[in-house]
Amino acid sequence: MIRKSIGLLAGMLVTVAVYAAGAQLRADHPDTYTVRKGDTLWGISARFLSKPWLWPEIWQANPQVQNPHLIYPGDVLNLSFINGPRLGLQPRVRAEGEAIPAIPLSELRMFLKDMRVMNSNEVNDSPYVVGFEEARLRGAVGQNIYVRNLKGEPGQRWAIVRPSHVFRGFKEDDRSDPGNGIVGHDLDSDVSMVRGPWKEDFRNDGHYGRGNDLGVEVAVIGTAETLRTGDPSTLLLLDSTQEIRKGDRVMPIDDKPYDAYYYPHAPKTVTDNARVIAFADAMDAVGPRQVVALSIGAKDGAENGQTYSIFQPGENIHDDVASNSWDRGVGKRVTLPDEFIGHVMVFRTFDRVSYGLVMDGLRPVHKGDRLALPE
Known part of the structure; x- marks a missing residue:
């Protein structure tokens, strides 16, 4: 779940005396850098800092910065010494525009809105596509699709999803076994998906036992609107990124808002089997x-x-x-x-x-x- 406390990735400003052993400027840094449209904060920091993920702490060492969560095109980052070992942000009139992101949000939007990891039983028991108008083999935008076990009202909109991975844990409590941990198995996209669970690809990772079921990843591949209720219900396919097939699941649209900014930072610890x-x-x-x-x-x-x-x-x-x-x-x-x-x-x-x-x-x-x- 997206955490509401996420802030904008911030800062290029370094107190060298405090962070000399950590966030050091690269030797070839310029005296100043003017933020441009299309920049990302990670990209700027990676260009000038030896450890770009440390710059949130760097902001905290610069109390002269009034708002550590916003930086805009036109801001000038001063990378030269100012009154000793302190670097700062040059004040200037700010041009109109949005704050630059840590990374281009467009590259994540699909995974914020259109990808989910869900309980396997919840996926298997969800309403499913059973057929198409005129006995077609696949569903296309503008056509009717028929869905079983759907409860709702005419006019209600739904997400059509397709499972893509299943995540399993193997010998998670046995730290001495190099084969322990969590793995992700591809789900065969060529199977009919009339029944679940779907065929898993066990190749290449050596795990042939089923392991502990930790969830199924599903991808939103279309949206549809209820025209008539019943069993099956009739839905109009409004849009899709792939042809809709029998067995595709139907779920409520996830319309929870998400924040546009991230605050990169180093974790305190990392588990032995993080992969x-x-x-x-x-x-x-x-x-x-x-x-x-x-x-x-x-x-x-x-x-x-x-x-x-x-x-x-x-x-x-x-x-x-x-x-x-x-x-x-x-x-x-x-x-x-x-x-x-x-x-x-x-x-x-x-x-x-x-x-x-x-x-x-x-x-x-x-x-x-x-x-x-x-x-």
Whole structure:
């Protein structure tokens, strides 16, 4: 659930004496920078700070800043020394316009409004599409669709959703087992979806048992309006991003407002098994400005704005030298250190999983990559 306490990601202003060991300016920073339309606060801070996620604390060290939650195009960030080791925001007449965001909100809107993680039974027991007008095989905008088990009134609007992932926990209490934790399984989009649960893809992660059911991710793929009640009810398909199929579920529209700004910050701790477990719009890997599902949720202390480093697990290779053998690839093995590959910021949490946006990266992010404190 989107937390109402989220504020605008703030600040470029540094007290060097206090934060010399933390939020340092990069060596090539200019004396000033004028905020432009299209900038994002993360982008500005990543350009000039060695640790961009620390700038909320940096604002607090600058009491001369009257409003630490708003920065606009036209504001001048002073990156030179002013009366000693203190940096500040140059006052000037502000041009009309909206405050710049931490990240482009358009890249998250689908995941704020059109993606949900729900209880599996709630998904399986929800009303479902059973047929289409003129015995069509698929539903298209402007056509009637028929829905079973729907309760409501004529004129009521509904979201049509399709399950995309199921999240499962395996040996979560056994910290000694490297196979423990939470995984996200793709749901086969080619099956008819007449019955649930839907076919899960267990490939590539080694989990063939069912595990603990932690929820199902569903994506809103259309909206419809009730024309006539009954069983089945008749609905008019108003819009859709995909063809509607038999078995697609029908749910109330989620019209809860959400905040437009985020306040990136480092988490206090991170669990041993915090991992990237699923992708929103990719099969094998993702990069900056793409969304991933994480194996931490509100029950684990995850909250919007938390920023993590992502590490790729080190490979387990043969140590040909220690094996003292003429035959390569046999004998003793060694695991190489994990490799840093980028940062991810949490922007929506559920009980056991969260959505995060990859903020930057040195190489592609894969499922199973580990989360760590951003140091």
